[in-house]
Amino acid sequence: MSRSKFFLLIIFILFVMNGMVEAAPKRIISMTPVGTEILFELGQGDNIIGVTNFCDYPPEATQKPKIGDFAAINFEAVMSMKTDLLLLQDMHMQFTPQLDKLKIPYIIMKQNSIDEICDSITRLGKICAAEKKATKLVEGIRSDVKLVTSKVKGLKRPKVLFCVSRELSEHQINSFYVASNKNFYGEMIYLAGGENAVKDSKAVYPQVSLEGLMQINPNVIIDLVGEKAFYHSKDNIDVDTIFNEKYLKSQWEKSAKVDAVTKGRIYIMQGTIYLRPGARSGKILKAFAKAIHPEVKW
Numbered sequence: 001m002s003r004s005k006f007f008l009l010i011i012f013i014l015f016v017m018n019g020m021v022e023a024a025p026k027r028i029i030s031m032t033p034v035g036t037e038i039l040f041e042l043g044q045g046d047n048i049i050g051v052t053n054f055c056d057y058p059p060e061a062t063q064k065p066k067i068g069d070f071a072a073i074n075f076e077a078v079m080s081m082k083t084d085l086l087l088l089q090d091m092h093m094q095f096t097p098q099l100d101k102l103k104i105p106y107i108i109m110k111q112n113s114i115d116e117i118c119d120s121i122t123r124l125g126k127i128c129a130a131e132k133k134a135t136k137l138v139e140g141i142r143s144d145v146k147l148v149t150s151k152v153k154g155l156k157r158p159k160v161l162f163c164v165s166r167e168l169s170e171h172q173i174n175s176f177y178v179a180s181n182k183n184f185y186g187e188m189i190y191l192a193g194g195e196n197a198v199k200d201s202k203a204v205y206p207q208v209s210l211e212g213l214m215q216i217n218p219n220v221i222i223d224l225v226g227e228k229a230f231y232h233s234k235d236n237i238d239v240d241t242i243f244n245e246k247y248l249k250s251q252w253e254k255s256a257k258v259d260a261v262t263k264g265r266i267y268i269m270q271g272t273i274y275l276r277p278g279a280r281s282g283k284i285l286k287a288f289a290k291a292i293h294p295e296v297k298w
Helices: 003-017 033-041 059-063 075-080 090-102 114-127 131-152 184-191 210-216 245-255 281-292
Strands: 028-030 048-050 085-089 106-109 159-165 175-178 207-209 220-226 266-270
Touching: 028 033, 033 048, 033 059, 033 085, 033 106, 033 114, 033 131, 075 090, 085 090, 090 106, 106 114, 114 131, 114 184, 131 184, 131 281, 159 184, 159 210, 184 281, 207 210, 220 245, 220 281, 245 266, 266 281
Parallel strands: 028 048, 028 085, 085 106, 159 220, 220 266
Antiparallel strands: 159 175, 175 207
């Protein structure tokens, strides 16, 4: 054996003996619905041993053991289940010092832009030894982005207001929260050929009053109302009545005669898919683009 090959062998042995080369995780807990979706796309469904109460996609995710809500980490459950990988998102950063102390392996799934989402998918693919599936998933997302941007290129950008949270039980809208340019939706509005109606806001999700809505006077309103199975209201209401597109549109129509209302450019989008920037980001972008530019042949 040559001297150079001998040293390479020694280095390899040291890496293995010191745990620097680790096997793909087989006991994964996902604290984020986005992460759960990506894991299934990477073929890791059988390796998932725990998910949150909000992990409902794909349908197989609902059959996994629940460890609580996604906002807080149940350290006792995580330790007892002997996980070898914990999937987190930005909101869990406060828990990382304790995770480091307990030596619990984790990964933060970034999801504030298409690039961050694709990077997270690639990283997770490497960790789970599913690089080919990760590459295919990323390429699919990039392809959808390229398709949409090519179709809206050169078109006039309407002023789009993205409502991400409001009290659905109110007959008339008084205030609500919208997406600025400092999050995933800001980028999606631009990629879909629109202009963010609150592009100058310094807040990530600014609150808008009825008076503010009239001042903004958006050309398009996209209302993300979520999924009725997860909806909680301060009032005792019938969610089947609330989650009716005609009813939800009427709330905007009663509130202010802005351009989007008078021209019938209010789009109600139900389902958790629109609240989860991840594996289905390409599908989400297409839905937004169709609403912003219905004149395009999609």
